[in-house]
Amino acid sequence: MKIARMHEFGNVDVVKLDNIDKPKIKSDEVLVAVHAAGINPIDWKVREGHYSNPETDIFPFPMGWDFSGTIVEIGSDVNTYKIGDEVFGLIRFPMPAGCFAEFVAAPVNEIAHKPASLDHEHAAGIPLVALTAWQALFSTAHLQAGQKVLIHAAAGAVGQMAIQIAKWHGAKVIATGSQSAKNLCLSLGADQFLERNSFEDQINDIDLVLDLVGQEYIERSLKTIKPGGHLICFTQPIPAEISKKAADKGIKTQFTIVSPNGEQLKQIAQLIDDNLLKNKIEQIFSLDQIKEALTLQQSGHCHGKLILKIK
Ligand SMILES: NC(=O)c1ccc[n+]([C@@H]2O[C@H](COP(=O)([O-])OP(=O)(O)OC[C@H]3O[C@@H](n4cnc5c(N)ncnc54)[C@H](OP(=O)(O)O)[C@@H]3O)[C@@H](O)[C@H]2O)c1
Structure with a gap:
């Protein structure tokens, strides 16, 4: 072969x-x-x-x-x-x-x-992108309906899954990206779209950040999260000094890596066949x-x- x-x-x-x-x-x-x-x-x-x-x-x-x-x-x-x-x-x-x-x-x-x-x-x-979003939202962050989720690089493949799955679960979703990403993110259900250069000046009270970019986005995002909130980064481990700064504000920070999971994939397949995820x-x-x-x-x-x- x-x-x-x-x-x-x-x-x-x-x-x-x-x-x-x-x-x-x-x-x-x-x-x-x-x-x-x-x-x-x-x-x-x-x-x-x-x-x-x-x-x-x-x-x-x-x-x-x-x-x-x-x-x-x-x-x-x-x-x-x-x-x-x-x-x-x-x-x-x-x-x-x-x-x-x-x-x-x-x-x-x-x-x-x-x-x-x-x-x-x-x-x-x-599979890879949907399981990444699913595991972060549910296994890691235990997302609750009504919570506010900020998703960076939301028009990318993982971001598109995360917007739709978080919305399906009843969250309020704020997406960031380049200007060309705006219409796509809104069409997938995002409640608000923010230009990535200035997102931290425009929102606060975020419960959960899904950071698909990393680097300076990690520290910039901390300004938007409320005490008790959570930041999940997918691209790099969180530098120790930033984790500490976050912990001092009552914010949890984590780097997560997707794992294979046939049972979760079955639930994702059902959402797709129910026309709730595309x-x-x-x-x-x-x-x-x-x-x-x-x-x-x-x-x-x-x-x-x-x-x-x-x-
Ligand atoms: N930890 C894990 O288990 C895991 C799993 C899956 C993915 N990931 C990582 O997550 C990231 C996203 O994956 P993906 O599959 O969604 O990738 P993707 O489909 O290639 O999307 C990446 C998105 O990132 C945005 N982007 C590129 N450069 C940027 C920058 N400098 N600042 C802000 N946004 C930028 C782009 O949006 P614009 O064109 O609008 O700029 C693009 O839509 C990758 O780094 C990937 O390796 C990690």
Whole structure:
């Protein structure tokens, strides 16, 4: 089968399309014929070595963490799926997974049935970003209806999920982004849109900040949060002096990392089929265009998912 793998850390030229045997599945896994896979910022960050660590630095490194496809083989202990089922998932993250491939072996507890209302291209763009938003809002922040949530980089793929999921749960959502992000954020349900250069002068009393940018946004955001509030950053650990400053004001700060979760993905699929959550594709690429897709993702200004169509 064809698979995209990085052969060392570096620029897109370290990514090669290789021909290897199909993966062998374990008893609690299924083999999936991948129809489409999602490109995420983590793909270039890992490729450049930003998250280098002895456990995950395995070369050649099979790239890609989320996918949508059809089950073609079932492990001996699997009784919740059958051959022919259409499934999607975020798998093995942050260990290597290999979803930029014609076939992938997927742990059964990390997948869910694909939403019936979505094609594979749209479904492949859901798992990583929707689970990121879901886990931050519910598992980490325990969001309550009526709370005010400020979302930075809200027109990006995670931000779009976060706006819709927070609104569905009854929160008041304030989005930030570049001017070109305004209409999209409002159309997804944001109650207010603020230009990112001056958001901290325009709001206060925020219960929860989802910071998808990091750096100076962390400290600037503290000015907007009320005592007892919470800031979750997705891009970097919170510097100790900022955590302390926040704690002195009664604000909790956290860096969180998404994890695979088939049960949560099932709830997300239901929201999609109930027409309460949608995603937007910015561009679809073939597997042969992987370098182009990774380069566009790295430009950092997408307002929708980049998808690899594999079959
Ligand atoms: N910790 C985790 O588990 C986790 C999970 C998923 C994602 N992430 C991280 O979260 C971030 C967003 O992910 P994503 O998938 O939503 O990315 P994305 O779809 O590429 O969106 C990124 C957004 O960031 C905005 N942006 C770019 N540069 C900016 C800047 N200097 N200041 C403010 N906004 C800026 C862009 O909006 P404009 O074009 O409007 O500027 C763009 O829409 C990435 O850094 C990603 O690695 C972390």
